[in-house]
C-alpha cells in the first residue's frame with residue numbers, strides 16, 4: 001500500500017528533513033510540494049530535485065498577489081519548465097483574508113492560468129469564499145486543457161458538481177475527519193472516487209486524531225481512511241485509486 005499527499009508545504013515546516021526521512025516507513029509514495037510565492041517556488045524546485053518522492057508546483061497564492069509585476073509571472077513561467085514541476089499553483093481567489101485587492105487577485109490568477117496553458121500543466125486552485133468568481137473566471141478565460149484540482153474543497157455538493165462538470169478534481173483535506181462536517185461528507189459521498197485527490201495542506205489543517213498539532217504529509221492516511229469509510233471500500237483499494245487519480249491529473253509523476 002502506498003499513499004500520496006497531493007498538497008503540502010514542507011518548506012514551511014521546521015523539521016522537514018526528519019519528516020521526509022520518515023516517508024518510507026509510513027508508506028508515502030509521493031508528495032506534491034505546492035508553491036505559494038516566487039521565492040517559495042524556487043525552494044520547492046530545489047527540494048523536489050533532491051528527493052525522488054517529492055514533486056512540486058510553482059505559483060503565487062492569491063493572498064501573496066499584491067502588486068505583482070510581469071517579471072514575477074515571467075519567473076513562474078521559467079520555473080514551470082523544470083522536470084519536477086507538475087502543476088501551477090496554488091492560484092485562485094481568497095476573499096476571506098482581505099489583504100489583497102480583488103483586482104490584484106484577478107490579475108495574478110488570470111496570468112497564471114495562462115502560464116498553465118502555455119506549459120500544458122494542470123492548476124491547483126485555492127478558493128476561499130470565492131467559488132462563484134473562480135468558476136466564472138475559468139469559463140470566461142477558458143478551461144486549461146490539463147484541467148486541475150479544487151484544493152481543500154470547502155463548499156457544498158452543488159458547487160462541487162459545477163467544478164466536476166468542467167472535469168476538475170476535488171481535493172479533500174483534514175476537515176473531512178472533523179465531527180459534524182456533514183456538508184463535506186456529502187461532497188465526498190456524491191463525488192465519484194475517481195475525481196477525489198487526498199491532500200494534507202500540512203503544516204495546516206491537521207486531521208483527527210492529531211488535530212491541534214502541526215500537520216505532516218504522513219497524516220494523509222487518516223484522510224484516506226475517512227474517504228474509504230465514506231465510500232465503503234477498504235483502505236488498500238482507496239489508496240490505490242487515489243494514487244491513480246493523482247498520477248492521471250499530474251501526469252508528470254512517474
Ligand SMILES: [Zn+2]
Nearest residue numbers: 007034090201
Ligand atoms: Zn496550500
